[in-house]
Amino acid sequence: xxxxxxxxxxxxxxxxxxxxxxxxxxxxxxxxxxxxxxxxxxxxxxxxxxxxxxxxxxxxxxxxxxxxxxxxxxxxxxxxxxxxxxxxxxxxxxxxxxxxxxxxxxxxxxxxxxxxxxxxxxxxxxxxxxxxxxxxxxxxxxxxxxxxxxxxxxxxxxxxxxxxxxxxxxxxxxxxxxxxxxxxxxxxxxxxxxxxxxxxxxxxxxxxxxxxxxxxxxxxxxxxxxxxxxxxxxxxxxxxxxxxxxxxxxxxxxxxxxxxxxxxxxxxxxxxxxxxxxxxxxxxxxxxxxxxxxxxxxxxxxxxxxxxxxxxxxxxxxxxxxxxxxxxxxxxxxxxxxxxxxxxxxxxxxxxxxxxxxxxxxxxxxxxxxxxxxxxxxxxxxxxxxxxxxxxxxxxxxxxxxxxxxxxxxxxxxxxxxxxxxxxxxxxxxxxxxxxxxxxxxxxxxxxxxxxxxxxxxxxxxxxxxxxxxxxxxxxxxxxxxxxxxxxxxxxxxxxxxxxxxxxxxxxxxxxxxxxxxxxxxxxxxxxxxxxxxxxxxxxxxxxxxxxxxxxxxxxxxxxxxxxxxxxxxxxxxxxxxxxxxxxxx
Numbered sequence: 001x002x003x004x005x006x007x008x009x010x011x012x013x014x015x016x017x018x019x020x021x022x023x024x025x026x027x028x029x030x031x032x033x034x035x036x037x038x039x040x041x042x043x044x045x046x047x048x049x050x051x052x053x054x055x056x057x058x059x060x061x062x063x064x065x066x067x068x069x070x071x072x073x074x075x076x077x078x079x080x081x082x083x084x085x086x087x088x089x090x091x092x093x094x095x096x097x098x099x100x101x102x103x104x105x106x107x108x109x110x111x112x113x114x115x116x117x118x119x120x121x122x123x124x125x126x127x128x129x130x131x132x133x134x135x136x137x138x139x140x141x142x143x144x145x146x147x148x149x150x151x152x153x154x155x156x157x158x159x160x161x162x163x164x165x166x167x168x169x170x171x172x173x174x175x176x177x178x179x180x181x182x183x184x185x186x187x188x189x190x191x192x193x194x195x196x197x198x199x200x201x202x203x204x205x206x207x208x209x210x211x212x213x214x215x216x217x218x219x220x221x222x223x224x225x226x227x228x229x230x231x232x233x234x235x236x237x238x239x240x241x242x243x244x245x246x247x248x249x250x251x252x253x254x255x256x257x258x259x260x261x262x263x264x265x266x267x268x269x270x271x272x273x274x275x276x277x278x279x280x281x282x283x284x285x286x287x288x289x290x291x292x293x294x295x296x297x298x299x300x301x302x303x304x305x306x307x308x309x310x311x312x313x314x315x316x317x318x319x320x321x322x323x324x325x326x327x328x329x330x331x332x333x334x335x336x337x338x339x340x341x342x343x344x345x346x347x348x349x350x351x352x353x354x355x356x357x358x359x360x361x362x363x364x365x366x367x368x369x370x371x372x373x374x375x376x377x378x379x380x381x382x383x384x385x386x387x388x389x390x391x392x393x394x395x396x397x398x399x400x401x402x403x404x405x406x407x408x409x410x411x412x413x414x415x416x417x418x419x420x421x422x423x424x425x426x427x428x429x430x431x432x433x434x435x436x437x438x439x440x441x442x443x444x445x446x447x448x449x450x451x452x453x454x455x456x457x458x459x460x461x462x463x464x465x466x467x468x469x470x471x472x473x474x475x476x477x478x479x480x481x482x483x484x485x486x487x488x489x490x491x492x493x494x495x496x497x498x499x500x501x502x503x504x505x506x507x508x509x510x511x512x513x514x515x516x517x518x519x520x521x522x523x524x525x526x527x528x529x530x531x532x533x534x535x536x537x538x539x540x541x542x543x544x545x546x547x548x549x550x551x552x553x554x555x556x557x558x559x560x561x562x563x564x565x566x567x568x569x570x571x572x573x574x575x576x577x578x579x580x581x582x583x584x585x586x
Contacts, residue, residue, distance in 0.1 A: 009289060009443050011041045017443045025050065025442050042286035044264055044513070045446035045454050049488055051437065055481045059493065060434035063472045064407045076246045076504075078398035079368030081302040082194035083243060083548060086121070086202075088296060089188045089195075091287065091521055093121040115287040116525040117239060117518070119232050122202050124185035127224060134183055135168070141210055141224045143203045144168035144183060148359040157567040158312070158360040165565060166357040167200055169335065177349040180335040180356075191336040193329075194307075197363040205555035206231050209539075230539075232527040234546050237537050240529075242547040244518060247298060247403065249502060252511040256519050257530075263455060264288060264516040285524030288517065289443045290451065294491035295513040297436055298506060301496055302400040303327065305408040308381070310364040310566040314396060316383040318569045327410045333361045364564040365552055367396050374541065374549045379560055383569055402504035405471035405496040407433055436492050448494025449487065451509045460497060462486035469500040 008018035010030060020026040051059070092115065124132035127140040137144055146166035151158050167182040167190055182190040189199040210227045218226055244253045260267025265285060268278045308314035309325030323329070332338040332346050339345075341352025364381055371379035381396040401408065411432040428434050439445075452459040465486050466474055474482065489497075495510030506514055523530045537546035539554050556562040 009041050009293075011043055011289060011443070012286060014043070019442055025444060040286060041289045041292060041443075044288035044290045045451050047444040048440075048446040048450060048491075050441040050444065051484065051488065051490060055477070055484060056434060056437040056441070056490075057428055058477045058481060059472075059474070059485070059490070060428070060431050060437055062474050062476055063405055063433040063493070064409060064411055064431055065472060076302070076400045077369045078302075078304060078307065078400050079194070079198070079365070079548065080243060080246055081299055081304075081400050082192070082198050082368075084247070084296075084299045084302070085192075085195045086189065086198045087117070087239065087243070088299070089186050090117055090119055090121045091115045092292070093186050115285055115517075115521050117232075117236055117521045118525040118527055119202070119228075119235060121184075121186040121189060122199070122206065122231075123228060128221070132185060135185060141220070141227070142207050145200065145203055145207075146182075146356065148362060149354055149356040150359050157565065158358075160359065162359050162362065162565055164204065165200070165359070165362045167196055167203075167335070169356055171355070175350060176339070176352070176355060180340055182335050187336045190334050192327075192331050192338075193333045193357075193361065194363070194368070196334055196357075201365075201552060201555050202231075202235075205551055208555055208557070229527050232525070233529050233532075233535055234537055234539055234551065236522050236525070236527075236529045237546045238548055238551060239518065240522070241545075244515065246505075247302075248506045248514050249511045252507075252515050256512075256515040261516040261519055263512065265520050267519075279520075279523075283524075285520045287521075288513070289445060290491060291513050291517045293436070293439050293443055293445055295495055295506070295510050296517075297492050298403050298496065298499070298510065298514075300407055300411065300432055300436070301403050301405070301499075303408055303411065304398065304401055305410055307398050308367050308383075308396040310360070310362065310367070310564070311383075311569055312360050312566060314367075314383065316394075316396070318383050320569050327408065333357060360566060362565050364566060365556070366560075366564055367398055369549050369552060370397060371549050371553070373547065374553060376549075376553070376558075379563060381564070381568070402470075403496065403499040403506065404504065405468055405493060405500065437490055440490050440492065445491050447487075448489040448491050448497075448509060451491060451494075451513075455509060455512050457508050457512075460489075460494065460501075464501065465489055465494070465497055468497050471497065471500045 008016050010016050015027045015029050017025065017027050122143070124135055127133050127136040133140065135143060145164045146168040147161045147163040148166045150160040150162070153159050167184055169179070170181045170183060171179055173179050173181075181187070182196070184190065184199060188195075190196045206227060209230050210223060213223055213226050213230070240253070240257055260269060265283070266278045305327055306315060307325040307327075307330065308316070309330075311318075311320050312322055313325040313329070314321055315324045328346075333340055337346070339349060339352035339354075340357055341354040342358075343353055344351025366379050366381040371377075383394065383396050446454075449459045466482055474485070477485065485493075491509070495506065495513075498508045498510050499506050501507070505511075519530070522528055529535050536543040537550075540546035540550040552563065561567075
């Protein structure tokens with residue numbers, strides 16, 4: 001699937017879990033080649049009991065709340081929300097999808113469906129594959145990049161096309177949708193502008209690694225393989241040491257990555273103690289539906305409603321600003337969910353005048369990640385807020401929302417393109433919380449209480465589930481619905497409630513699921529830092545440190561102008577010409 005709404009799940013040992021014509025959950029055997037080749041999931045816990053639709057509706061409406069707290073403790077830069085989405089697409093990338101009409105070996109089929117943190121959403125099946133070579137430059141080693149569409153006018157930062165700052169796009173086809181399509185292995189990485197720019201950063205990171213290794217004399221296939229190995233290992237390192245500890249209790253991350261897994265595809269040494277079969281060498285990793293349908297949907301809670309995106313699209317009062325960088329606009333200026341254009345309508349993929357990203361929508365990375373963590377105090381976005389431009393201004397660093405049971409209001413009404421349909425469904429089915437809760441029904445997902453029992457954890461108390469800590473207010477639920485919720489809490493909601501009592505990081509059930517799945521996905525990757533425990537990063541400040549800011553510094557050559565091509569606000573002077581109109585939706 002290339003969109004948010006997966007209509008069925010192929011679970012090993014069970015079959016195809018889906019809804020029947022009456023919208024009741026059912027299981028059937030795969031009957032077509034395409035169904036047999038679906039991404040395979042596993043089940044970690046027991047089957048659960050479904051919440052009825054009225055209760056799911058009431059709970060979803062309570063979770064998508066305009067009064068949600070827009071703060072974070074601990075403070076997490078907002079770029080990690082979309083790095084997490086990029087990682088999700090890496091985990092669930094189906095590397096055989098483009099070859100449905102061709103012969104695929106059993107080994108390729110299994111590996112292509114195995115969740116692994118190996119950046120196949122960046123590399124596809126590699127430059128030697130006749131389908132995926134379109135993602136690569138003519139040398140078969142570098143990955144393609146694209147050029148933005150310049151706006152003309154007097155502003156030199158946004159007037160020209162800017163090569164290397166958009167995803168590569170098809171430019172071919174009879175429809176605008178075809179011409180706008182990004183030439184990347186996974187179209188989901190162009191479903192909002194932040195994840196699209198994140199994918200572009202990884203392309204640039206790969207290309208710089210290629211250039212560095214080429215100086216040592218490597219070329220051709222050997223150069224590509226060496227570069228991919230370097231990139232994947234650094235990526236895995238930053239996930240373990242930078243990304244995970246920001247969203248999961250660091251104590252759980254440390255335990256899992258030091259001692260191994262206790263519950264999911266158990267690490268050797270834990271099998272007998274936990275009475276679970278330990279993983280054997282060569283076993284393919286699977287993805288538990290508890291992770292996909294519940295635990296890793298933590299990112300939906302981290303999404304902000306508005307972002308200070310760059311000099312032109314932010315929430316300040318400076319004269320350069322045309323509009324805030326709203327979540328809706330970040331969908332609109334993408335090629336999969338949107339139309340890359342200020343005109344037209346996002347519901348009509350053939351509308352809009354642009355077929356490449358407008359130059360004034362290039363990311364200012366300083367607003368998404370904190371470069372002072374790397375000692376680069378010069379890479380801080382500051383905007384003047386005083387109308388006379390005399391004050392030094394305030395720092396513009398976006399933070400994630402705290403991980404909790406509140407989602408921002410725009411997630412009440414998802415754009416149709418984000419889940420692949422153009423027919424308008426009932427309003428509640430556009431509510432992301434409702435869609436998440438309904439998926440859990442389809443796959444008969446275990447409750448939070450069932451998973452706490454499986455992990456030998458003390459479950460949340462009834463009053464903790466109902467009241468939470470600065471999370472969703474459940475006053476709209478009936479007494480009967482509240483009683484059901486406290487004994488049969490949907491796993492996704494339960495995990496987000498746990499985080500409310502842990503300062504905005506996953507704890508308990510959620511922490512255990514996420515940490516163990518990441519550990520298994522890295523262990524089971526073709527390239528793996530867990531199978532080479534002596535490996536250390538070489539592209540960071542020392543051999544123990546490599547963070548997302550280090551990846552960006554390397555990819556963009558540590559250059560402030562490359563990390564922020566749109567530039568900073570310029571104080572007004574009497575002689576300065578009037579700023580022309582920019583690209584912004586009416």
